[in-house]
Amino acid sequence: xxxxxxxxxxxxxxxxxxxxxxxxxxxxxxxxxxxxxxxxxxxxxxxxxxxxxxxxxxxxxxxxxxxxxxxxxxxxxxxxxxxxxxxxxxxxxxxxxxxxxxxxxxxxxxxxxxxxxxxxxxxxxxxxxxxxxxxxxxxxxxxxxxxxxxxxxxxxxxxxxxxxxxxxxxxxxxxxxxxxxxxxxxxxxxxxxxxxxxxxxxxxxxxxxxxxxxxxxxxxxxxxxxxxxxxxxxxxxxxxxxxxxxxxxxxxxxxxxxxxxxxxxxxxxxxxxxxxxxxxxxxxxxxxxxxxxxxxxxxxxxxxxxxxxxxxxxxxxxxxxxxxxxxxxxxxxxxxxxxxxxxxxxxxxxxxxxxxxxxxxxxxxxxxxxxxxxxxxxxxxxxxxxxxxxxxxxxxxxxxxxxxxxxxxxxxxxxxxxxxxxxxxxxxxxxxxxxxxxxxxxxxxxxxxxxxxxxxxxxxxxxxxxxxxxxxxxxxxxxxxxxxxxxxxxxxxxxxxxxxxxxxxxxxxxxxxxxxxxxxxxxxxxxxxxxxxxxxxxxxxxxxxxxxxxxxxxxxxxxxxxxxxxxxxxxxxxxxxxxxxxxxxxxxxxxxxxxxxxxxxxxxxxxxxxxxxxxxxxxxxxxxxxxxxxxxxxxxxxxxxxxxxxxxxxxxxxxxxxxxxxxxxxxxxxxxxxxxxxxxxxxxxxxxxxxxxxxxx
Amino acid sequence: xxxxxxxxxxxxxxxxxxxxxxxxxxxxxxxxxxxxxxxxxxxxxxxxxxxxxxxxxxxxxxxxxxxxxxxxxxxxxxx
Numbered sequence: 001x002x003x004x005x006x007x008x009x010x011x012x013x014x015x016x017x018x019x020x021x022x023x024x025x026x027x028x029x030x031x032x033x034x035x036x037x038x039x040x041x042x043x044x045x046x047x048x049x050x051x052x053x054x055x056x057x058x059x060x061x062x063x064x065x066x067x068x069x070x071x072x073x074x075x076x077x078x079x080x081x082x083x084x085x086x087x088x089x090x091x092x093x094x095x096x097x098x099x100x101x102x103x104x105x106x107x108x109x110x111x112x113x114x115x116x117x118x119x120x121x122x123x124x125x126x127x128x129x130x131x132x133x134x135x136x137x138x139x140x141x142x143x144x145x146x147x148x149x150x151x152x153x154x155x156x157x158x159x160x161x162x163x164x165x166x167x168x169x170x171x172x173x174x175x176x177x178x179x180x181x182x183x184x185x186x187x188x189x190x191x192x193x194x195x196x197x198x199x200x201x202x203x204x205x206x207x208x209x210x211x212x213x214x215x216x217x218x219x220x221x222x223x224x225x226x227x228x229x230x231x232x233x234x235x236x237x238x239x240x241x242x243x244x245x246x247x248x249x250x251x252x253x254x255x256x257x258x259x260x261x262x263x264x265x266x267x268x269x270x271x272x273x274x275x276x277x278x279x280x281x282x283x284x285x286x287x288x289x290x291x292x293x294x295x296x297x298x299x300x301x302x303x304x305x306x307x308x309x310x311x312x313x314x315x316x317x318x319x320x321x322x323x324x325x326x327x328x329x330x331x332x333x334x335x336x337x338x339x340x341x342x343x344x345x346x347x348x349x350x351x352x353x354x355x356x357x358x359x360x361x362x363x364x365x366x367x368x369x370x371x372x373x374x375x376x377x378x379x380x381x382x383x384x385x386x387x388x389x390x391x392x393x394x395x396x397x398x399x400x401x402x403x404x405x406x407x408x409x410x411x412x413x414x415x416x417x418x419x420x421x422x423x424x425x426x427x428x429x430x431x432x433x434x435x436x437x438x439x440x441x442x443x444x445x446x447x448x449x450x451x452x453x454x455x456x457x458x459x460x461x462x463x464x465x466x467x468x469x470x471x472x473x474x475x476x477x478x479x480x481x482x483x484x485x486x487x488x489x490x491x492x493x494x495x496x497x498x499x500x501x502x503x504x505x506x507x508x509x510x511x512x513x514x515x516x517x518x519x520x521x522x523x524x525x526x527x528x529x530x531x532x533x534x535x536x537x538x539x540x541x542x543x544x545x546x547x548x549x550x551x552x553x554x555x556x557x558x559x560x561x562x563x564x565x566x567x568x569x570x571x572x573x574x575x576x577x578x579x580x581x582x583x584x585x586x587x588x589x590x591x592x593x594x595x596x597x598x599x600x601x602x603x604x605x606x607x608x609x610x611x612x613x614x615x616x617x618x619x620x621x622x623x624x625x626x627x628x629x630x631x632x633x634x635x636x637x638x639x640x641x642x643x644x645x646x647x648x649x650x651x652x653x654x655x656x657x658x659x660x661x662x663x664x665x666x667x668x669x670x671x672x673x674x675x676x677x678x679x680x681x682x683x684x685x686x687x688x689x690x691x692x693x694x695x696x697x
Numbered sequence: 698x699x700x701x702x703x704x705x706x707x708x709x710x711x712x713x714x715x716x717x718x719x720x721x722x723x724x725x726x727x728x729x730x731x732x733x734x735x736x737x738x739x740x741x742x743x744x745x746x747x748x749x750x751x752x753x754x755x756x757x758x759x760x761x762x763x764x765x766x767x768x769x770x771x772x773x774x775x776x
Contacts, residue, residue, distance in 0.1 A: 194743035208772035
């Protein structure tokens with residue numbers, strides 16, 4: 001199986017699971033807009049993915065699902081039990097298809113029929129919704145085509161042929177009449193009905209006619225398909241269904257029985273003096289016609305030398321190879337040290353070091369070059385915003401001027417992809433909660449048109465995305481009270497917290513509930529989701545807001561996420577790595593400075609009380625940490641959910657760049673570890689995740 | 698390659714894509730009595746087919762490709 005298909009299947013399954021889960025949640029909270037838009041997004045992603053492959057049935061059902069959900073999301077149709085039932089049924093069908101694809105089967109004719117039926121039943125619900133006239137759904141996909149094709153014009157068939165067919169029918173050989181009426185907008189979907197008709201297997205008779213009388217040539221719209229194809233084929237039903245599987249709703253296939261053939265009035269055999277193609281004659285020529293354009297296309301195409309399309313997997317392989325190279329290279333300094341200390345040849349040690357410097361430089365450049373290949377401009381993500389902003393602002397009755405800057409800023413493909421969803425979320429928030437309606441703005445003495453600026457820039461190895469609006473901002477007072485009411489902060493915090501810190505409370509988990517959406521003056525819709533998505537790629541979000549003046553959000557993301565900078569620490573005669581971006585600082589603290597407050601060890605660091613935990617204790621080894629000869633303890637200061645914590649270790653070692661490999665197999669999912677990496681001397685470094693270690697306890 | 702227009706003749710060759718349909722329509726409009734030469738044509742897009750069907754013009758040279766010739770003859774000779 002193609003790896004990309006494999007990936008699609010696993011992603012699709014995850015998405016389906018989340019879709020089903022959301023549908024069930026929605027049944028409990030039918031009005032939750034957050035859930036609905038999540039649901040919509042998942043369906044949308046899944047549909048988009050399935051479109052990459054040859055799975056018309058899946059795309060068909062998901063397309064209908066998406067249409068239906070968008071109506072629900074816009075509040076034009078209430079979420080009902082009936083709706084949930086049909087959607088769940090459709091998702092079950094998609095799951096079934098996925099299983100068939102996984103098993104290498106699938107694509108059966110029955111599936112196509114089921115897909116059409118399910119899509120129809122979903123669209124049926126949309127029709128029930130009132131006021132749907134303002135957004136027509138998919139013109140031509142199902143609506144404007146007459147429900148059932150009119151019957152095959154058998155009377156136009158020469159008698160000779162019909163006699164032959166009668167015999168075939170008597171012998172119970174397959175014989176089907178096909179009426180193929182392409183949708184009028186089918187050209188815009190890249191279809192060529194004539195080609196489709198010509199390629200139909202086993203055609204023994206055909207007729208092309210106009211679906212409606214031709215207008216005068218001057219009024220003809222060549223891009224509106226008005227053709228109708230009538231075909232008779234000797235191919236088995238399954239082959240025909242397969243052939244027309246992308247357009248099942250435009251095709252009517254009926255088996256030609258003796259009865260049907262006989263009931264047609266006799267036609268003059270002279271009606272067509274053109275000898276129609278018989279299977280035998282048509283076959284080889286049809287094939288020739290198919291081959292020719294391919295050959296010609298290859299000749300005509302200008303040689304494309306500037307661009308090369310490469311499978312992402314190949315790049316990834318290069319990436320992991322250079323990673324190993326960097327690791328292998330790091331072995332040279334060890335070798336140099338051994339040459340000097342163990343074998344006592346200083347000269348050789350120096351030469352190895354010189355050679356290392358060269359290899360180091362080349363490896364660095366190589367890594368850089370490979371990363372460049374994976375770089376994509378953020379404009380790919382940006383391009384959806386003009387439309388999004390226009391649609392949302394129109395819906396909310398607001399006037400918004402969107403400015404996009406720095407679209408050429410580049411970052412790793414994975415980062416760009418991870419950026420898309422949080423950004424959409426933030427922009428939506430800005431429009432929904434930030435920018436006021438024209439009346440309110442006028443009353444506040446602001447320009448009627450709200451401003452939304454999205455700017456990307458690069459800053460010392462990171463991509464910075466700023467989203468700022470000149471809306472009403474966030475009132476820290478409201479946030480404080482809300483956070484207190486929700487138990488996110490306690491009484492003392494409530495009194496002491498600064499306005500800036502208070503505003504950032506919107507990122508706290510549990511802040512984003514349906515209740516806060518409606519009565520919170522600022523943002524808060526799923527901000528923890530945004531933060532988590534950004535943190536997954538080692539990024540950060542900061543928010544500043546001034547009530548009445550606007551809100552600025554800043555996403556800071558690494559340019560790439562391949563090499564990880566870790567500090568190596570020692571504890572209990574073992575070494576571990578800790579990602580540098582989690583470490584605020586390293587400090588040496590005299591043992592005497594450690595105080596116990598209620599069984600908890602703390603120290604006073606720059607006038608602030610810093611709680612301490614020992615790494616041995618976190619790893620459940622009941623040993624005291626070792627101090628150095630000056631009786632000082634080594635502590636890593638890390639930030640966990642905005643709070644500083646000192647983790648006491650035995651000793652610090654060097655800081656290294658490593659290629660972090662996630663844990664696999666049985667170790668997969670062991671909490672407290674980010675993954676592992678190979679060190680220059682060939683040993684394995686386990687990389688800790690302090691956040692998980694502390695919270696897991 | 699695909700479509701070439703001479704003084705009063707349109708020559709179809711190879712596979713004719715949908716993008717030519719509008720040009721053909723315009724050209725037919727300007728040349729009421731054209732000579733249509735499809736000898737070297739192997740396939741034409743349904744949009745072109747429509748134009749030819751709607752134009753109801755005689756074909757000077759039918760395609761050499763037997764498959765296409767069959768289809769076109771039946772399509773273009775339907776009254």
